[in-house]
Amino acid sequence: MTDVPGIAILGAGIFAKEAHLPALAALGSSAPPLRAVYSRSEKSAQDLAQAATASLNLSTSPAAYHDGDTSTNLDALLSRNDITAIIVALPITTQPSIIIKALAAGKHVLSEKPVAPDVQSGLKLIADYETTYKPKGLIWRVAENFEAEPGYRAVGEVVRSGKIGEVQSFKAVVINYMDKESKWYKSPWRTIPDYQGGFLLDGGVHTTAALRVMLPHPLTHLSGFSSLNKDYLAPHDTVHTIVKAGPKIRGTAELTWASPTKSRPTADGFVISGSNGWISVNQIHKPGSNAPIIRATIHSNFKSDSGAEEEKEEVIEELYSGVKAELTSFFAAIKGQDDGKNLGDPLAALSDVAFVQAALNSEGNLVDLTQLIKG
Structure with missing residues (x-):
């Protein structure tokens, strides 16, 4: 044991290994030491501990906790006084009870999105x-990495600066291809989901989180339809919606995990239109780089020296680094520091769940999203 406050990761799945460990490695000594990991099975807990040792270049592996023995179970981990904060990356329906369990043990908690499987349990x-x-x-x-992505946050700053004028409309198109061989599909809790929407909930909250950051007003109303186009993606894999944000902004949001091909059409991404210009936002991969990039292309009008109206193009590119950003903000918060970014607010994360829930159940009827999250 040591007096230096440490952290633990609960959950040994893909995202813990491929997102949280690299983000902790990137933070280096500015992150608290990883003292323990937990998974239901001993093998998966040991696998994560070994992966952490290699990724973080640790001289001592984090302790591996698992079910089946009172000396190694979750209660034993939570009783450690050298662990002050917990990262929860468990299946969607498992997380709420574990969040409360960790809080009851006196631990700070960063839990992966979505905040809860439905609005009622989230409230x-x-x-x-x-x-x-x-x-x-x-x-x-709540760890919602799209909310923390520097690229989306940069777009939000451009919008708030007034460069494209008053925002009038937006479009969000998300087209994903999910087959049975995908590592994401092979997670048992995703293959047979016990929560609404399947991948639409698991991944769809990312889209609304990005819109939360980029638009000047929150989403308030929705009308739409849900559908199932590939049986193995039940209960739903696609939604088409018309959305209102604030008093005047109108938009559409189309999300599917049932693309017929691995390739994505050029329409995939976001477009925000204003009275003086527009912004398109897309994810790209540059040759020779494995890291995805958020590219925002801004077109706006301006008056030339001659008084003629001309159009200007600007491009913003930011590497995907939302997990690192949200961890940085969380670690600062547990030290009593406020970075002013307001990341991870549970009620804001619940508004993302409300959007998906409304889209799944609307059947063309208008849903008031603000009333939905009031219960």
Whole structure:
């Protein structure tokens, strides 16, 4: 044991290994030491501990906790006084009870999105935190990496600067190809989901989180339809919606995990239109680089020296680094530092769940999203 505060990761799945470990490695000594990992099975816990040792270049492997023995189970991990914060990366329906368990043990919590499997359970979870654990000084944040992505946040700054004028409309198109051989599909809890929407919930919250960051007003109303185009992606794999944001902004959001091909059409991405220009936002991969990039292309009007109206193009490119950004912000928060980015707010994350839930159940009827998250 040591007096230096440490962290633990709960969950040994793909995202823990391929996102959280690299982000911790990138942070280096500025991140708290990883002291323990947990998974239900001993093998997966040991696998994550070994991966962490290699990724973080540790001289001592983090302790591997797992079910089946009181000396190595989750309660034993949470009883350690050298662990002050927990990263939760578990299946969607498992997370709420584990979040409360960790908070009850006096740990700060960063839990992976979505905040909860549905709005009702999310409201209860937030209420429990607000009334019981927040007053004790415990911090709970929701890890939504799209909200933290520097590229999307840069677009939000451009929009708020007024460069494209008053925002009038937007379009979000997400087209994903998911086959049975995908590593994401092969996760048992995703293959037979026990939560609404399947991949639409698991991945769809990313889209609304990006819109939250980029648009000047929150989404308020929705009308749409859901469908299932590939049986193995049940219960749903596609939604088409018309959306309202703030008092005047109108838009559309189309999300599918049932693309017939691996290739993506050029329409995939975001477009935000204003009274003085527009912004397109897409994910790209540059040759020779494995890291995806968020590219924003900005077109705006301006008056030339002669008084003629001309059009200007600007391009912003930012590497995907949202997980690193959200971890940095969380670690700062548990030290009592406020970075001013307001990342990980559970109620904001619940609005993302509300969008997906409304899209799944609308059947063409108008849904008030603000009322939905009020319960």
